[in-house]
Amino acid sequence: MRNDRREDDLFDEVRLRRALRLEAAELPPRMDLATIAAQAEAHRPASVFAALLSTAVAGAAAAALAGLVLVALPTIAPAVASEAFDAAIQTLARAAVPASAILAAAQQPGIPLAATFALAVAVAYEYTQRRERARAVSS
Amino acid sequence: MAASVALRLDLPMTLASSATFADGVREHQDEVYGVALRITGDRDAALDVASSTFLKAYRAFHRYDRTRPLRHWLLRIATNEAISYVRKRGRELRRSVEVDQATAVADSNATPDAESVAREDRARIRAAVRQLPDLYRVVIVLRYFNELSVDEIAHVTGRPASTVGVQLLRGRALLRGALESER
Numbered sequence: 001m002r003n004d005r006r007e008d009d010l011f012d013e014v015r016l017r018r019a020l021r022l023e024a025a026e027l028p029p030r031m032d033l034a035t036i037a038a039q040a041e042a043h044r045p046a047s048v049f050a051a052l053l054s055t056a057v058a059g060a061a062a063a064a065l066a067g068l069v070l071v072a073l074p075t076i077a078p079a080v081a082s083e084a085f086d087a088a089i090q091t092l093a094r095a096a097v098p099a100s101a102i103l104a105a106a107q108q109p110g111i112p113l114a115a116t117f118a119l120a121v122a123v124a125y126e127y128t129q130r131r132e133r134a135r136a137v138s139s
Numbered sequence: 140m141a142a143s144v145a146l147r148l149d150l151p152m153t154l155a156s157s158a159t160f161a162d163g164v165r166e167h168q169d170e171v172y173g174v175a176l177r178i179t180g181d182r183d184a185a186l187d188v189a190s191s192t193f194l195k196a197y198r199a200f201h202r203y204d205r206t207r208p209l210r211h212w213l214l215r216i217a218t219n220e221a222i223s224y225v226r227k228r229g230r231e232l233r234r235s236v237e238v239d240q241a242t243a244v245a246d247s248n249a250t251p252d253a254e255s256v257a258r259e260d261r262a263r264i265r266a267a268v269r270q271l272p273d274l275y276r277v278v279i280v281l282r283y284f285n286e287l288s289v290d291e292i293a294h295v296t297g298r299p300a301s302t303v304g305v306q307l308l309r310g311r312a313l314l315r316g317a318l319e320s321e322r
Contacts, residue, residue, distance in 0.1 A: 012311055013283065019264035020177055020284040028172040028186060031193060033161050039190075040197045 160200050163209045164193055170210070170285060171217045177280040178221035180269040188224050192217040207294075214285060215295045218277050225273065267317040275310030278303055 106113055168189065175188035195216055196203075203212055268279060281292045289307070293300040 012315060015260070015264060016268075016279070016283040016311075016314070017286075019261040020268065020280065022169065022173045022176070026173075026176065026182070027169065028189065031164055031168045031190065033164055036164070036190070036193050036197050039194055 160197060167210055167213050171213055173284055174214060174217050174280055175221045177284050178276060179225055184224055188220045192220050211295050222273050267314050271310060271313055275306055278306045279310045282307055
């Protein structure tokens with residue numbers, strides 16, 4: 001069975017080789033080396049010129065953009081800066097309201113802040129210890 | 140002008156084999172044309188692909204890794220060119236192939252029986268190869284037309300050798316299936 005398959009494969013390969021071989025009628029005309037060289041040379045200056053041109057255009061565009069920014073900046077800058085300053089002040093004022101309430105509560109001697117914090121740390125430590133123990137037992 | 144062309148042709152010279160670009164063209168042009176023909180299935184396309192291959196090779200000859208065989212480098216360019224040509228031309232190319240095939244079968248009527256059968260068989264196999272997906276067609280052509288080993292095909296196509304082996308098997312199976320379904 002395996003031998004039959006191998007023979008089939010060999011037959012296929014021989015058939016394929018024969019079928020794909022170039023026949024005399026298919027042989028191409030000889031390549032003209034001078035034509036290849038001439039074509040390569042003929043196309044080269046155009047591509048070099050195109051590359052130079054595109055570089056020059058890109059450079060001019062970048063220079064124009066930079067110039068535009070430089071001219072527009074003094075006009076736009078004050079308005080932009082004052083708007084940014086306004087926004088910053090408003091944000092600060094909004095944040096100050098809850099922050100002052102929290103600070104006032106923290107200043108009350110009736111709330112043992114340090115004790116609450118210590119309790120939270122102790123609970124977290126005990127929790128991690130128990131988890132590690134449980135993991136060690138299960139593995 | 141002729142002298143300057145000759146000078147330029149001598150410039151791109153391989154150090155390892157001391158073969159000039161001109162030697163490379165002379166030695167490998169049939170093979171480059173053949174691989175293009177078997178991949179595109181069209182003579183005009185194959186000529187275009189072969190000349191663009193040598194044009195690209197001429198321009199990039201100074202970048203060619205001289206420790207590696209020139210033949211593999213040219214075949215790599217040629218297969219890439221042929222595949223992109225096929226993809227670009229797509230339907231248009233397929234139509235011209237069908238016309239070529241029809242004329243080939245018509246011509247075979249004039250030849251003696253055994254020869255005509257063999258020619259028909261070759262035409263059927265070539266047509267089946269042309270119908271293969273690019274992935275398999277390239278490895279099949281490089282293996283059975285260019286007689287490259289699996290490692291050499293891997294080097295030319297830039298695919299791992301194990302992948303090339305699998306693609307050869309699969310390509311052959313697809314061909315066998317296509318040829319058997321015709322019967």
